Amino acid sequence: MSTSMSTSTLPTTSAADQTPDAVRPRKARRRGERGPGASLAAHGILIVASLIALFPIAWLFFLSLGPDKDDYLHPGRIFGKMTFDNYLFVLQETKFFDWLTSTLVVSLGTTLIGVLVAATTGYAVSRMRFPGYRKFMWVLLVTQMFPIAVLIVPMYQILSELQLIDSYLGLVLVYCSTAVPYCAWLLKGYFDTIPFEIDEAGRVDGLNPFGTFARLILPLAKPGLAVAAFYSFITAFGEVAFASTFMLSDTKYTFAVGLQSFISEHDAQRHYMAATAVLIAVPVSAFFYLVQKNLVTGLTAGGTKG
């Protein structure tokens, strides 16, 4: 950060040189204050943007209250007959809880393996420079940008041979192919923010690198580990392509697949689909808001520092 800051001072001064009399001392306005017009415009834009952000989700919720599958075409009729019956139906009659189980098994499995496997690596690439370091970092970076199209066909073939199609383990393994390098990258970014003095103190006290890592760094890195865990979880949770292809029996669907099945199998039962969508969205987004702030710092820190 500080480097980009110092570069920015230069053009600023030169800009000021070009226009020495750009200030018009009209009214003494404190820094950061705006006129009422600008303030109104800012609020206006933000309100419109908020409405756009909110509307599709609010609409989904609204539709989930309509009892008929074609209500989405006549939203006006929903007002007269709002009901939570769709929710009851979804919870009682569909495989909602099967899907919940498989989603949780797959996502938590991915998270656990991802973070456990990646933690020491994140530390090693943050603190040590070894021959092959640059190549290794490059592999980690490239693996993260694998399009699903690269691995989906060979993975399908390999998992078929191992009879792991339609199994939780198969899907977890597939997800780990992206979660592990991603977590390593993310954790490296976090370990970089922990002062090196701590490692040195550990070394002076006679700890080897493993001891330093386990006793000093790991307890300090809990927020970073949480971000990595959360990110692996949310990625596995929302993954569509592999889950749609590899999970065949409808009790093993993850939510991403189960939600689609409302349209293909049950001849487009959109009202149940909307209700399921809301049931999925509420806990996930609540959880998201809890950790959201850490997530962003983690993401950009992991990306900017190499």
Next chain:
Amino acid sequence: MTVAIDRATGKRRGERAPRPGPLRRLRHSFQKYWYAYAMITPVVIVLGVLVLYPLGYGLYLSLTDATSDNTARTIGVNEIEATYKFIGLDNYADLLWGETAYDRFWSHFVWTIVWTAACVALHYSIGLGLALLLNQKMRGRTLYRLILVLPWAVPTFVTVFGWRFMLADSGVINSALDALHLPTPLWLEDTFWQRFAAIMVNTWCGVPFMMVSLLGGLQSIDSSLYEAAEMDGASAWQRFRYVTLPGLRSVSSTVVLLGVIWTFNQFAIIFLLFGNTAPDVDILVTWAYHLGFGQQPRDYAQSAAYGILLLSILIVFTSGYRRWLNRNDPQLAI
């Protein structure tokens, strides 16, 4: 980024002892770095098994004529042996300059570029605009921020269905347009409007990430720089141009790269909006999936070839981007 490095190993760079023999060097290097190697072993194993092996296998498949008709499979109790054979680079040749290569590859390629460029440009500009507004002192700032993050908080596979209901022929968007006496396009049938809708939905989904990252970048800019600029008489535009933009450069370079990669690889939105019904709207990723799993017989070999090509495109782009960043500002090297 290299400053902290050498403190860790305690070695100064550029120090050269006479070069020992290769075996001794190997042993020496192992003794010196075995901690590091031991620590990265888990990831190396996982990557080898889960990424490199499938990648190699995919590369091999792309050099064969494998389809779902000639790969090993089980029908009932009968196990059928694989009968596909090695055909060299024929798949690539066919896909790049075969007879209908334009329809099968180049049209999707062009659309993928347009899609990526349009989406990332929209993500970035809208995200930056909103971040600038949110960075001001104003009432209700936290509330706005929470609402604007919503499209990111709700999983994509959920929100896409919300959009699908809205975009349906007589869904709420067309009803609203109709009420305003505006034309009501067939969002989910007409190719142009399908593309338009895809970009719209992806923009909606992708803006919050940009906004939050850029807001973080804005907040880390030292406010004394703005004071100094104002003192020197810089106008609002000049402050934006010469303080804000340079201050955002490191965040921007990262989020733009991430945005390009994510958008280029964006599978869920197009797949869930249109399913297998609209091959013209498929970007390369969804088209490769269509070839491999969305048709009968499944063309595994061609799909794998698309996968390899896609990865090559991304690697070339990323290396070019990094080189370009390096040249402009060596500090930002990723």
